Amino acid sequence: MFNSRLDPHQRENALQALATQNFDVLVIGGGVTGVGTALDGASRGLRVALIEANDIASGTSSRSSKLIHGGLRYLEQYNFKLVREALQEREALVTSLAPHLVKPVAFLYPLHEKIKDRTYVGAGLALYDVLRGFNRALPWHKHISQRSIAAIAPSLRPDIVTGAIKYFDAQVDDARHTMMVARTAARHGAVIATRVRCQSLLREGKRVVGATVTDIETGNEINISASVTIMCAGIWSDELHEKFGLKAGYEVRMSKGVHIVLPKSAINSQSGIILKTPTSVLFVIPWNNEWIVGTTDTEYIGDRSEPLAGREDVEYILNQANRVLQPKIRESEIIGVYAGLRPLVSRKAGASTSKLSREHTVDRPTPGFVSIAGGKYTTYRIMATDAVDIASKELKRSVPNSVTDKLPIVGADGYTALMQQIPTLQSESGLGAATIEHLLNRYGSLISELLELIVDDPSLAEKLHPSFPYIKAEIYYAVSHEGARSVDDVISRRTRLTFEAPENAELLVAQIAEIITPILGWNKKQKQHSMDEYMAIVARERAALAAVFEDKSAVSS
Ligand SMILES: Cc1cc2nc3c(=O)[nH]c(=O)nc-3n(C[C@H](O)[C@H](O)[C@H](O)COP(=O)(O)OP(=O)(O)OC[C@H]3O[C@@H](n4cnc5c(N)ncnc54)[C@H](O)[C@@H]3O)c2cc1C
Structure with a gap:
């Protein structure tokens, strides 16, 4: 009946549908949160439209570390619920929802001090493994001796690395996965159009009843009629709330994260490496014939659409990685660099948001309008479900529960x-x-x-x-x-x-x-x-x- 194909002909049809049909839900933003929301809504039987100002995943969702992980650092913050939830998502993605795209990846956690370090990190990684529950697609963590490290990762300095713990997480090509989720949403009837920017909201009294959008390719304006609009605009959320004259209960800070890309020959290791840094962690991640090394975490103010790496970002990554690597990475070996902006949500003083949890926030600043931001790539499906649950209250009929936990994305089948x-x-x-x-x-x-x-x-x-x-x-x-x-x-x-x-x-x-x-x-x-x-x-x-x-x-x- 519906088709997952996104092509020029489909876009023409989508523009026509946006101008003429009444939708239950209009989603603004085609990052992983937006396409996940479109899929969640469409697979509950809702009539869904999604518009994206540029290309699918052209914002933060193509610029991440590309890890589907529980987040080891959240353990140190005792945020066990978040870790457990993310690990369960990881398990579902690797086994049934997207096994063609989400793959296990091994990491070594180098130890510098023989007994204390091993006990502390070992206990943390045991907890990390336990929190995923009974489903175990990924191997259990393993203690590695200094002698074995010489075979697995000769690039780790033997004078300061006394041992390691090997554990598993998962990785994904983020932009590809986001696009495949969009195609799955189309497969379930969502009307999707890229290069379409939301300019303003349509209102009847206080209620939002859709949006006015511009087709960037022709300049044509379209009025889209929808019972509820869900904004999934990531780092653009504050800007759009202001443009639409809405007072949301949260604000979104931008934090820049930079990665460098190196050829496989730059680091001799059969495994990824995770390093604890003074402020966070640094990943050395295997990627086809390359390594991706990052990331940084610095406050950002500037052009949202094209964040660029600065000297201090690259310097920080090299210095942190070179603490444990031999030979040291040379700047001349860097073949690529990319930067992304994390949408970090914080509650506005005195404001009451509909939901503030797991680092993401869903708000309903006015009838007919819901916005969601924050979270992490790994938990996009849960964010989408939360957003549609709250948006459903705006529809004057009962809406079935989400089924995306059992809905493989296109290509997974077989x-x-x-x-x-x-x-x-x-x-x-x-x-x-x-x-x-x-x-x-x-x-x-x-x-x-x-x-x-x-x-x-x-x-x-x-x-x-x-x-x-x-x-x-x-x-x-x-x-x-x-x-x-x-x-x-x-x-x-x-x-x-x-x-x-x-x-x-x-x-x-x-x-x-x-x-x-x-x-x-x-x-x-x-x-x-x-x-x-x-x-x-x-x-x-x-x-x-x-x-x-x-x-x-x-x-x-
Ligand atoms: C450096 C870095 C590393 C990260 N690593 C990881 C990781 O390893 N694992 C993990 O789980 N998470 C990670 N994250 C977090 C994760 O990438 C983000 O949480 C996630 O991608 C955010 O997705 P989003 O859909 O909310 O936002 P976005 O992907 O930014 O999507 C928002 C979209 O809205 C569109 N838009 C804006 N304005 C309009 C408009 N007016 N009309 C129409 N569309 C509009 C934009 O074009 C954009 O495509 C990382 C983030 C960064 C920055």
Whole structure:
């Protein structure tokens, strides 16, 4: 009946529907909270629309550490409820909701002092393992001797690392997962349109009855009629509350987190590494042929749409990582850097919010309008359920309970079996085993749609670039099924080439534009505009990085 495909034709239909239909719920914002909310509402049988000002996951949801975790540091704050809840979400995502996208990842927690350290950290990690309850998809933590560390992670300095504890968490390509949740929402009937910005709210008396939005691509204005509007705008929440003349019970502070990206050769370890820092923790996370190392946590005031890393951010990461690594990471080894802004909620003095818990807040500042912000990526499904539960009170009928805890996202169905059928898929498609595995871990059972594209045009089986696993069919599919509408969408979020291969930007941009132009129906000028737009982002990032590296003292000796 409904289809998960997001393509130019679907967008046209969505714009038409936004202008003509009455919705139960309008969701503003296509980050993980927004798409989760759209899925929660649609799968309860509600008529849902979602608008996103830019691209799906173009805000914080593409710039995280990409960990699905309970958050070890919350244990030190005795926030056991939050940890337990997040660990249960982790378990569900790894086993049933998104096993094709959310994968276990091992971390070493280095110890510096033989007995006290091991007892304290060991007890913490035992508690971390116990809090997940009876479901145990991920292995139990394990004590590692100094001798074993030499084999697992020769890059850890033996003079100061006396042992380690190995434990497991999970990781995800955040932008890809968010887009797949959006497709699942579409599959259940949600009307989704990107490049559509909410400008103002429609009101009848005090009640919000929808919103006026602008199609960024044409400049057309649309009035959307909805019984309740749910704003999931993350770090844009304060700005929008003010613009809409609403007094919310909470405010959102922005905290900047920076990551650096290194080639696999920079660190010799078979496992991720977590380090306790004076203020928080630093992760060394395996990512395809790279390492992602971060993050920082600093107050941020500035342009929300394009946060950039500063010299002090990179310096901090290098200095913290180099405390335990040998050889030390050199700044010249850094291949990419990205920054994101955490939406941190705090209650306004004297205000009463509908719900303030687990670090996220749901508020209903006026009838017909609910807003939610804060939380973490891992708990997006719980946030979405809370938001729809509160919004449902605005609908004059009974609304069923959320079913998303039992609703796998598209591509999950049949994934485990397909992983065992790689040889068959290989002989049927003519693709190599590594490419089939790469595709299964990005598309799950939707791999069949990519293989069909290759049957129609065998040239799409070619690799985009010999150094990277992506094939041309993925670039085509990003636009024909995954809602990408620009070179930036494809290079930054449908693939992660933006931080995996920044030095190849010029070459990749031209190739990607060539593949997507016919599907988007671009003329020469539109094609050039999209390429220029992305290269302008690259130029700004390169300028920021150049400023970072100007000061050679960035690496401690
Ligand atoms: C550095 C860093 C590391 C992190 N690491 C982790 C981690 O490892 N694990 C974890 O669980 N969490 C992590 N987080 C937290 C997690 O990433 C965020 O909590 C989550 O992504 C927030 O999602 P969101 O949907 O609320 O916000 P966003 O993703 O920012 O989405 C808000 C959306 O609203 C849209 N919007 C704004 N204004 C309008 C408008 N007028 N009209 C239409 N749309 C609009 C924006 O374009 C944006 O796409 C991390 C965060 C950061 C910054």
